[in-house]
Amino acid sequence: DQQVKQNSPSLSVQEGRISILNCDYTNSMFDYFLWYKKYPAEGPTFLISISSIKDKNEDGRFTVFLNKSAKHLSLHIVPSQPGDSAVYFCAAVQGAQKLVFGQGTRLTINP
């Protein structure tokens, strides 16, 4: 039973445009979410997070939106740059200091 789902395995976006990565969850008890970025042959690195008491969190080119009623969050990257090409994972905090991850979305930024 996948509690956190990223239904798009891949996404291709032109450089300079907006990239939107989506994530859905099923457990209404989740109250904190994180996005990670992963390059090939490296470990995931933390990108941005959001608490359920907010509906938006922004950090430079990255913005995460949370829609609690829809159990949906999205990561917006604008403008997209070639270095943003990576696999992106969303994750939800479950219990004490445990994360449940989605399957990941491979983002490719085309010149």
Add this chain to the structure above:
Amino acid sequence: DAGITQSPRHKVTETGTPVTLRCHQTENHRYMYWYRQDPGHGLRLIHYSYGVKDTDKGEVSDGYSVSRSKTEDFLLTLESATSSQTSVYFCATASEASYEQYFGPGTRLTVT
């Protein structure tokens, strides 16, 4: 960067042999985790530790055991490796102050 190293980085082993993967951290983080990454599954938690000698099972713990005798080291053991355990294994750590987890570079394990 939480100063996390994993060893070995690559390993090829035969079915039925025991394998131990090591994770070492220099940040004195209380929590440590072992994940496996497989296509279509993302990152799945195998085992985690919330202190020295305190460990618990994750989502995919069958066939794996762990030990943590020191704060800085967390070992993952495959008692008898199977081909289904071919994967990339990541160690992660977290402090009590944040939900953010810091990941090591990964170990690519191939079981033939």
